[in-house]
Amino acid sequence: SxxxxxxxxxxxxxxxxxxxxxxxxxxxxxxxxxxRQNSGRGLVHLILIRSNEREKHSGRLRVTLDTSKKSSSLxxxxxxxxxxxxxxxxxxKNSGGSNYKLTFGKGTLLTVNP
Amino acid sequence: xxxxxxxxxxLITVTGKKLTxxxxxxxxxxxxxxxxxxxxxxxxxxxxxxxxEVTDKGDVPEGYKVSRKEKRNFPLILESPSPNQxxxxxxxxxxxxxxxxxxxSGTRLTVV
Numbered sequence: 001s002x003x004x005x006x007x008x009x010x011x012x013x014x015x016x017x018x019x020x021x022x023x024x025x026x027x028x029x030x031x032x033x034x035x036r037q038n039s040g041r042g043l044v045h046l047i048l049i050r051s052n053e054r055e056k057h058s059g060r061l062r063v064t065l066d067t068s069k070k071s072s073s074l075x076x077x078x079x080x081x082x083x084x085x086x087x088x089x090x091x092x093k094n095s096g097g098s099n100y101k102l103t104f105g106k107g108t109l110l111t112v113n114p
Numbered sequence: 115x116x117x118x119x120x121x122x123x124x125l126i127t128v129t130g131k132k133l134t135x136x137x138x139x140x141x142x143x144x145x146x147x148x149x150x151x152x153x154x155x156x157x158x159x160x161x162x163x164x165x166x167e168v169t170d171k172g173d174v175p176e177g178y179k180v181s182r183k184e185k186r187n188f189p190l191i192l193e194s195p196s197p198n199q200x201x202x203x204x205x206x207x208x209x210x211x212x213x214x215x216x217x218x219s220g221t222r223l224t225v226v
Binding site: 030031033035040041042043044045048088090092101102103104105106107 | 118147149154155156157159162172173202204206211212213214215216217218219220222
Protein backbone atom coordinates (compact mmCIF):
# COMPACT_ATOMS: atom_id res chain seq x y z
CA SER A 1 0.00 0.00 0.00
CA UNK A 2 1.21 3.50 -0.83
CA UNK A 3 2.23 5.49 2.22
CA UNK A 4 3.69 8.62 0.67
CA UNK A 5 2.17 10.58 -2.19
CA UNK A 6 4.17 13.22 -4.04
CA UNK A 7 2.71 16.35 -5.53
CA UNK A 8 2.88 17.47 -8.28
CA UNK A 9 3.30 14.41 -10.49
CA UNK A 10 5.34 16.47 -12.92
CA UNK A 11 7.09 19.84 -12.72
CA UNK A 12 8.85 21.77 -15.45
CA UNK A 13 10.99 24.83 -14.66
CA UNK A 14 13.79 26.93 -16.11
CA UNK A 15 17.38 26.60 -15.01
CA UNK A 16 18.08 28.86 -12.04
CA UNK A 17 14.54 28.68 -10.66
CA UNK A 18 13.63 26.91 -7.44
CA UNK A 19 11.69 23.65 -7.47
CA UNK A 20 9.36 22.58 -4.70
CA UNK A 21 7.92 19.10 -4.36
CA UNK A 22 5.53 17.94 -1.68
CA UNK A 23 4.87 14.64 -0.02
CA UNK A 24 1.91 13.63 2.11
CA UNK A 25 1.62 10.45 4.13
CA UNK A 26 -1.03 8.73 6.17
CA UNK A 27 0.35 7.07 9.29
CA UNK A 28 2.88 7.98 11.96
CA UNK A 29 6.48 7.66 10.89
CA UNK A 30 9.96 7.41 12.38
CA UNK A 31 11.63 9.21 9.54
CA UNK A 32 11.03 10.44 6.00
CA UNK A 33 13.55 10.21 3.21
CA UNK A 34 13.92 11.78 -0.23
CA UNK A 35 15.52 10.02 -3.19
CA ARG A 36 16.37 10.96 -6.76
CA GLN A 37 16.22 8.65 -9.75
CA ASN A 38 17.62 9.39 -13.17
CA SER A 39 15.71 7.61 -15.91
CA GLY A 40 15.90 3.83 -15.48
CA ARG A 41 18.71 4.00 -12.96
CA GLY A 42 18.96 3.18 -9.27
CA LEU A 43 17.65 5.57 -6.69
CA VAL A 44 20.09 7.84 -4.90
CA HIS A 45 19.50 8.81 -1.29
CA LEU A 46 19.34 12.60 -0.85
CA ILE A 47 18.32 13.35 2.70
CA LEU A 48 16.70 11.80 5.76
CA ILE A 49 14.66 13.79 8.25
CA ARG A 50 13.58 12.30 11.55
CA SER A 51 10.11 12.75 12.99
CA ASN A 52 11.42 15.07 15.71
CA GLU A 53 13.10 17.38 13.18
CA ARG A 54 11.33 20.18 11.33
CA GLU A 55 13.89 21.25 8.74
CA LYS A 56 17.09 19.95 7.26
CA HIS A 57 19.54 21.28 4.67
CA SER A 58 22.03 19.62 2.39
CA GLY A 59 23.73 21.83 -0.18
CA ARG A 60 20.98 23.21 -2.45
CA LEU A 61 18.38 20.95 -0.86
CA ARG A 62 16.04 21.97 1.91
CA VAL A 63 13.56 19.53 3.43
CA THR A 64 10.79 20.38 5.84
CA LEU A 65 8.61 18.04 7.83
CA ASP A 66 5.26 18.85 9.43
CA THR A 67 4.13 15.82 11.40
CA SER A 68 0.87 17.49 12.41
CA LYS A 69 -0.10 17.76 8.75
CA LYS A 70 1.68 14.54 7.80
CA SER A 71 3.52 16.31 5.03
CA SER A 72 7.02 17.12 3.83
CA SER A 73 8.47 19.34 1.16
CA LEU A 74 11.70 19.19 -0.83
CA UNK A 75 13.06 22.48 -2.13
CA UNK A 76 15.84 22.53 -4.71
CA UNK A 77 17.28 26.01 -5.06
CA UNK A 78 18.99 27.45 -8.13
CA UNK A 79 18.10 24.38 -10.20
CA UNK A 80 20.36 23.03 -12.93
CA UNK A 81 19.65 20.91 -15.99
CA UNK A 82 21.43 18.05 -14.19
CA UNK A 83 18.69 18.11 -11.53
CA UNK A 84 16.28 16.68 -14.11
CA UNK A 85 15.11 13.41 -12.55
CA UNK A 86 12.27 11.79 -10.65
CA UNK A 87 12.11 12.54 -6.94
CA UNK A 88 10.57 10.17 -4.43
CA UNK A 89 9.68 10.46 -0.81
CA UNK A 90 9.84 7.35 1.32
CA UNK A 91 8.43 6.76 4.74
CA UNK A 92 8.93 4.00 7.21
CA LYS A 93 6.11 2.69 9.30
CA ASN A 94 6.15 0.15 12.01
CA SER A 95 4.28 -2.73 10.46
CA GLY A 96 4.22 -4.63 13.69
CA GLY A 97 6.78 -6.07 16.10
CA SER A 98 10.31 -5.14 15.23
CA ASN A 99 9.83 -5.15 11.48
CA TYR A 100 9.92 -1.93 9.51
CA LYS A 101 9.13 -1.27 5.86
CA LEU A 102 10.22 1.67 3.75
CA THR A 103 7.41 2.63 1.40
CA PHE A 104 7.92 4.89 -1.60
CA GLY A 105 5.54 7.29 -3.28
CA LYS A 106 5.08 7.35 -7.06
CA GLY A 107 7.40 10.28 -7.50
CA THR A 108 7.55 13.76 -9.03
CA LEU A 109 9.16 14.06 -12.44
CA LEU A 110 11.21 17.27 -12.47
CA THR A 111 12.38 18.71 -15.75
CA VAL A 112 14.82 21.61 -15.65
CA ASN A 113 15.07 23.35 -19.01
CA PRO A 114 18.39 25.00 -19.95
CA UNK B 115 33.84 1.85 -3.49
CA UNK B 116 30.75 1.27 -1.34
CA UNK B 117 28.07 -0.19 -3.54
CA UNK B 118 25.24 -2.61 -4.12
CA UNK B 119 25.87 -4.84 -7.13
CA UNK B 120 23.05 -6.54 -8.99
CA UNK B 121 23.40 -9.04 -11.78
CA UNK B 122 22.37 -9.30 -14.49
CA UNK B 123 21.47 -5.77 -15.63
CA UNK B 124 19.20 -7.07 -18.37
CA LEU B 125 17.51 -10.45 -18.74
CA ILE B 126 15.00 -11.84 -21.20
CA THR B 127 13.61 -15.23 -20.28
CA VAL B 128 10.70 -17.53 -21.04
CA THR B 129 7.74 -18.33 -18.86
CA GLY B 130 8.46 -21.02 -16.30
CA LYS B 131 12.25 -21.03 -16.53
CA LYS B 132 13.70 -20.55 -13.04
CA LEU B 133 16.03 -17.60 -12.61
CA THR B 134 18.04 -15.89 -9.90
CA UNK B 135 18.95 -12.23 -9.68
CA UNK B 136 21.96 -11.74 -7.47
CA UNK B 137 22.53 -8.83 -5.10
CA UNK B 138 25.69 -8.17 -3.13
CA UNK B 139 26.73 -5.27 -0.89
CA UNK B 140 30.18 -4.46 0.46
CA UNK B 141 29.17 -2.12 3.28
CA UNK B 142 28.42 -4.67 6.01
CA UNK B 143 24.81 -3.50 6.02
CA UNK B 144 22.33 -5.45 8.10
CA UNK B 145 19.18 -4.53 6.20
CA UNK B 146 18.53 -5.53 2.59
CA UNK B 147 15.44 -5.29 0.46
CA UNK B 148 14.09 -6.01 -3.03
CA UNK B 149 11.75 -3.70 -4.90
CA UNK B 150 10.09 -3.80 -8.28
CA UNK B 151 9.26 -0.67 -10.22
CA UNK B 152 6.41 -0.53 -12.70
CA UNK B 153 4.96 2.43 -14.61
CA UNK B 154 2.07 3.99 -12.71
CA UNK B 155 2.65 1.77 -9.67
CA UNK B 156 5.91 3.16 -8.38
CA UNK B 157 8.26 1.11 -6.24
CA UNK B 158 6.79 -1.82 -4.40
CA UNK B 159 8.64 -3.90 -1.84
CA UNK B 160 8.92 -7.61 -2.56
CA UNK B 161 10.93 -9.00 0.35
CA UNK B 162 13.27 -7.64 2.97
CA UNK B 163 15.83 -9.00 5.39
CA UNK B 164 16.70 -7.60 8.79
CA UNK B 165 19.83 -9.73 9.10
CA UNK B 166 21.30 -13.12 8.24
CA GLU B 167 18.61 -15.80 8.14
CA VAL B 168 15.90 -13.22 8.89
CA THR B 169 13.61 -12.45 5.94
CA ASP B 170 10.04 -11.28 5.63
CA LYS B 171 7.47 -10.51 2.97
CA GLY B 172 6.95 -7.06 1.59
CA ASP B 173 3.85 -5.87 -0.22
CA VAL B 174 4.13 -8.04 -3.36
CA PRO B 175 5.92 -11.31 -2.45
CA GLU B 176 3.87 -13.72 -4.58
CA GLY B 177 6.00 -15.59 -7.10
CA TYR B 178 9.30 -14.68 -5.46
CA LYS B 179 11.69 -16.26 -2.98
CA VAL B 180 14.74 -14.88 -1.21
CA SER B 181 17.49 -16.14 1.04
CA ARG B 182 20.01 -14.46 3.34
CA LYS B 183 22.69 -17.00 4.18
CA GLU B 184 25.46 -14.43 4.29
CA LYS B 185 25.30 -10.81 5.33
CA ARG B 186 26.50 -9.46 1.98
CA ASN B 187 24.24 -11.45 -0.38
CA PHE B 188 20.49 -11.35 -0.89
CA PRO B 189 19.46 -13.18 -4.08
CA LEU B 190 15.97 -12.93 -5.56
CA ILE B 191 14.63 -16.17 -6.97
CA LEU B 192 11.79 -16.56 -9.44
CA GLU B 193 10.93 -20.26 -9.42
CA SER B 194 8.48 -20.08 -12.34
CA PRO B 195 8.52 -16.63 -13.91
CA SER B 196 5.40 -15.30 -15.57
CA PRO B 197 4.89 -12.31 -17.90
CA ASN B 198 3.40 -10.24 -15.07
CA GLN B 199 6.82 -10.34 -13.43
CA UNK B 200 8.26 -8.31 -16.27
CA UNK B 201 9.59 -5.29 -14.42
CA UNK B 202 12.59 -3.27 -13.27
CA UNK B 203 13.99 -4.74 -10.08
CA UNK B 204 16.11 -2.98 -7.48
CA UNK B 205 18.08 -4.32 -4.57
CA UNK B 206 18.85 -1.94 -1.71
CA UNK B 207 20.71 -2.07 1.56
CA UNK B 208 21.06 0.08 4.64
CA UNK B 209 23.08 0.01 7.83
CA UNK B 210 19.92 -0.21 9.92
CA UNK B 211 16.21 -0.11 9.18
CA UNK B 212 16.21 3.60 10.08
CA UNK B 213 19.07 4.61 7.74
CA UNK B 214 19.11 5.78 4.14
CA UNK B 215 19.20 3.09 1.47
CA UNK B 216 21.92 2.43 -1.08
CA UNK B 217 20.38 1.10 -4.28
CA UNK B 218 21.79 -1.15 -6.95
CA SER B 219 21.67 -0.14 -10.60
CA GLY B 220 18.66 -2.29 -11.34
CA THR B 221 17.81 -5.43 -13.31
CA ARG B 222 15.41 -5.09 -16.21
CA LEU B 223 13.61 -8.41 -16.54
CA THR B 224 11.39 -9.39 -19.43
CA VAL B 225 9.41 -12.63 -19.26
CA VAL B 226 7.94 -13.77 -22.58
